[in-house]
Amino acid sequence: MDLKQRLFTVLNSGKPDIVPVVSVTQTATVYQMQMTDSFWPESHINPELMASLALAGHTIAGFEAVRYPYCLTVLAEAMGCDVNMGRIDVQPSVITHPLSDKKNEVIYPDGLLNAKRVPSVLEATRILEERTDGNVPLIAGMEGPATLTAHLTGMYNFLTWSVLNPENIDSIMQIATDVCIEYADALLDCGADIISVADGIAGPDLLDPGMYESLVQPLHKRLADRIKGRKIIHMCGTALPILDAISECGFDGISLEESIDLSQASEIISGRAIIAGNVSAYRTLLSTSPENVIKESRQCLEKDVDILAPSCGIAPRSPIKNLKALVRARDEYCMN
Template sequence: MSGYNAKERFIRSLEGKKVDKVPVCSVTQTGVVELMELTGSKWPQAHYDPGMMASLAIAGHEIAGLEAVRFPFCTTVIAETLGCTFDEGSIDTQPYQLDFPCKTKEDAENLSLPSNLAECRRIKIMLQAAEIIKNTISDDIPLIAGMIGPAAIAFYLSGAKNYLRWCITEPELLKHLMKLGTEVCIEYSNMLFEKGVDAVVIIDSEAGPDILPPPLFTELVLPEYHLLTAAMKGHSILHICGDATDILESMAESGFEGLSVEERTDLSYAKSVVGERACLIGNVSPAATLLSRSRDQIKKEAKQCIDDGAGILAPGCGIAPRTPVENIKAFVSARDEYYEEK
């Protein structure tokens, strides 16, 4: 059971197999300002230039020590491809939405998907970045790509007010948008797998109880997850922000191999619900802990996550841009210390 490299350890963990020690990485965004300064690959340009995206993503592994390379650093790729518009953000703020295409029921009913997804600007950038990363890093390091999921796509397309209203008044319309999202996620994820990506993280926080009532998660979202995971030709992870406690059982039955939860979800309780049906990922707080606490406190919380049942030790959400690299290194070293102390 010893001698696994980082990729073997990561994949075995997702598959529920025994490992010598849990992997330590981030399945959410890793671009921090200090790494941007060291590499010269800075936001917002690194969101849109494949070479800069690759350089900054690789730095999370080569400089900060995370046992995976994860890209991109925003959640806007699919949404922009489907007609949303964004401000590109700054060196320490992510792109944010300015407008959305589905302002009316008719807009949503008439929305069509691009005929050639691979040639769409943002998708093409991602595929090029995947190729650059694969040609640069060792094959021993897992490559993780992130994208928004069906509920998040529906949220971006319809806007917050319509999304919240339609989930009650027009659930079939929302389901229609989610189905379009599922189609895009399947096609896009499989293109990434063809480029050598090892795992795709579906970020779908708009499906969580903080926004969508759990009965609607079961009715609207869970069937899309079953279709999505059945069609994805590689390893799959679901990430939901907020307190996911009320949907943990459904998440465990969704077909995703990994379930990434943030710190508002009690990891030990999640483990008692999920059991061995999926690999729990998380859930050190990126803001309250990684960004602002001492390295000793970071290590203490990270070790507690392993004790609580984390199959992959990771931040509970995207790493804050102003997080010091030394704090990320302390997070990584906590995993090693945990096993040395055993």
């Protein structure tokens, strides 16, 4: 199988020739920036640099898909948040919250697809489709509705209002979901093959599992139903308490962090989605050796993970030899 056939077969719950090695979370490292002369923060903004750095995750690190962009602030900025663009090894972060006063009314942005960095990501998608000749899967990442809402309101308000004023939070998240759908479909129209939705704010490390089911799950269902292409959700932290609920939403895949036992997750998900994960991005890929990466990768493969992947966004200072060890581990396991 070629790379697209392999990944699409997995997302369709089929059996590929070998397990794909893909990152559904951010892939850029300082080494790749140096090799491509495409550095943060410029490559968060310039579509040519964004595409060159994203492609390096495939051509240099060896991942069998191209994943971009590199943060979860694109839609937040388009909806009025100010963003600190970070530095070479620090991702952008939201610094202002236009809905921090709950009396403010959330307004659907006029001309979303022309707002702030959205056109840059769309243009990078077109560039990547051309540069890969459509032969390498393109995974476009974006923040989910809960994360976008928390950016707009501020984290404290998001958590407090979820308990004390859930109707207000729901009204914001409804519009945030519509924004996510419009953006996701625009990415697919420009050539993206898969949408990766990161919505860790909705996880049980921050939000009570009951609130996930009442507040967020209906929106995740609508998001998964309305996005017109393949989609994966990445959930940070200890997601087991909500894993059954996430599995009901209709995403093709679920990406999990290293705190989740893959065998237990597979039992809960029970064929409703494929599983991507979960070699530790920080404990292993950033901080140890290729031998440890291979050891942990093998443990994931022995538990029949569908996609071998980092557990979360790759730290920018991660050694390239550790990223390459993911493919090496898969090859040694699947081809021997």
